[in-house]
Amino acid sequence: MEDSLEFNKLITEFHIEPEVIKYCYQCSKCSDNCPVTAVTSDQYTDTGYNPRGNILMTLLGRKDSLLEGDDLKIWGCTVCVTCDEVCPQKIELTEVFTFLKNQSIALGKGPDFIYGQAKAVYENGKAIPPQPAIERRREKLGLPKVSAPDVGELQSLLKNMGADKKLK
Amino acid sequence: MTEYKMFEGCVIGNRIPFIEAASRKVFDKIGIKTSQAPFSCCPDPTGMKSFDNDVWLAIGARNLCLAEAEGKDIISLCNGCTNTLRGVKHQLKHDSLKRDKINSELAKIGKEFKSSVDIKHFVDVFKDEVGVDRIKGAITKQLSGLKVAVQQGCHYMRPAEWMESDDPMKPTTLKKLVEVSGATLVDYEEEILCCGSAVTNAYEEHGFANLKIKWMPSRNLAQMLL
Numbered sequence: 001m002e003d004s005l006e007f008n009k010l011i012t013e014f015h016i017e018p019e020v021i022k023y024c025y026q027c028s029k030c031s032d033n034c035p036v037t038a039v040t041s042d043q044y045t046d047t048g049y050n051p052r053g054n055i056l057m058t059l060l061g062r063k064d065s066l067l068e069g070d071d072l073k074i075w076g077c078t079v080c081v082t083c084d085e086v087c088p089q090k091i092e093l094t095e096v097f098t099f100l101k102n103q104s105i106a107l108g109k110g111p112d113f114i115y116g117q118a119k120a121v122y123e124n125g126k127a128i129p130p131q132p133a134i135e136r137r138r139e140k141l142g143l144p145k146v147s148a149p150d151v152g153e154l155q156s157l158l159k160n161m162g163a164d165k166k167l168k
Numbered sequence: 169m170t171e172y173k174m175f176e177g178c179v180i181g182n183r184i185p186f187i188e189a190a191s192r193k194v195f196d197k198i199g200i201k202t203s204q205a206p207f208s209c210c211p212d213p214t215g216m217k218s219f220d221n222d223v224w225l226a227i228g229a230r231n232l233c234l235a236e237a238e239g240k241d242i243i244s245l246c247n248g249c250t251n252t253l254r255g256v257k258h259q260l261k262h263d264s265l266k267r268d269k270i271n272s273e274l275a276k277i278g279k280e281f282k283s284s285v286d287i288k289h290f291v292d293v294f295k296d297e298v299g300v301d302r303i304k305g306a307i308t309k310q311l312s313g314l315k316v317a318v319q320q321g322c323h324y325m326r327p328a329e330w331m332e333s334d335d336p337m338k339p340t341t342l343k344k345l346v347e348v349s350g351a352t353l354v355d356y357e358e359e360i361l362c363c364g365s366a367v368t369n370a371y372e373e374h375g376f377a378n379l380k381i382k383w384m385p386s387r388n389l390a391q392m393l394l
Contacts, residue, residue: 163223
């Protein structure tokens with residue numbers, strides 16, 4: 001019980017308008033319009049990705065149900081933000097799902113791709129580092145060199161925030 | 169016309185620079201001035217934001233500080249970068265606790281986010297500042313006979329709350345630009361369906377299932393404008 005109250009507190013602090021999530025009446029418009037639910041969900045076996053279910057479990061503070069087991073439950077969200085737009089209660093569902101993903105990373109879970117991208121940004125200041133072949137192509141196309149970011153300054157910012165410790 | 173700071177982003181700058189080359193040619197022709205800044209990764213609204221929202225805010229705000237230091241708005245070539253930079257500004261503008269937290273981190277590297285610059289997708293600059301008529305007048309070769317289907321991409325218009333660019337479920341701006349080019353616009357039902365990129369990175373099979381739904385009906389009908 002204490003755990004679920006703590007989880008509830010975290011979500012309300014994360015969300016821009018914390019009260020709004022409580023307006024969900026489980027109408028299922030989010031799941032009906034979710035492209036990932038369309039290709040993964042099986043209502044008879046309760047498997048796959050289900051945004052409506054994630055909102056319900058978040059409201060109930062069911063951290064265990066959300067963060068344990070199959071990662072697809074949270075990471076199936078493809079951030080298309082369609083659910084936000086169709087929600088009759090104007091809940092920013094994608095922000096709630098971002099919170100869940102952040103919680104999953106804090107537990108060291110989540111897809112390798114996410115860690116890989118964070119590491120690339122930490123090491124190079126760019127998610128896609130400069131490559132000699134592309135630099136030559138830029139020159140051929142008459143493009144200026146990409147203005148190089150201050151990687152040292154960016155790393156100080158990330159270290160101060162403890163992001164380096166979350167990398168794998 | 170005002171000068172913008174060009175935000176080409178990691179993907180366009182370091183992987184598919186022909187998009188930047190084409191954009192710069194069009195900008196020159198219609199009089200949009202740009203200059204560079206040492207921007208880092210925006211960072212990705214589907215990757216870094218999922219990793220840690222506060223870190224996403226801090227990196228995005230640091231980029232905005234670089235534009236603020238020169239007092240110039242940003243023009244972005246990439247949907248994702250536009251979405252991140254507008255999203256960061258939106259969250260920090262509406263949440264003073266988050267803003268204080270991020271600014272205390274930025275202060276340690278000698279920066280402060282002031283929320284003083286705007287971030288514009290180049291398609292919106294075409295629509296709002298240049299105007300479709302001027303674009304039409306600048307076209308020397310009509311693309312007659314070419315069939316084009318558009319893929320605006322989710323992050324160009326959603327969430328409407330902070331993108332403020334086009335109708336989030338029935339976008340029209342890119343289509344208007346296709347029409348003035350002389351090409352034939354091909355409508356298709358799955359136009360606003362997600363390409364599935366974020367989920368493909370983690371679950372290839374589900375992402376590709378998504379893409380298949382999107383592509384199958386329109387195949388052989390048209391070129392797709394991304």
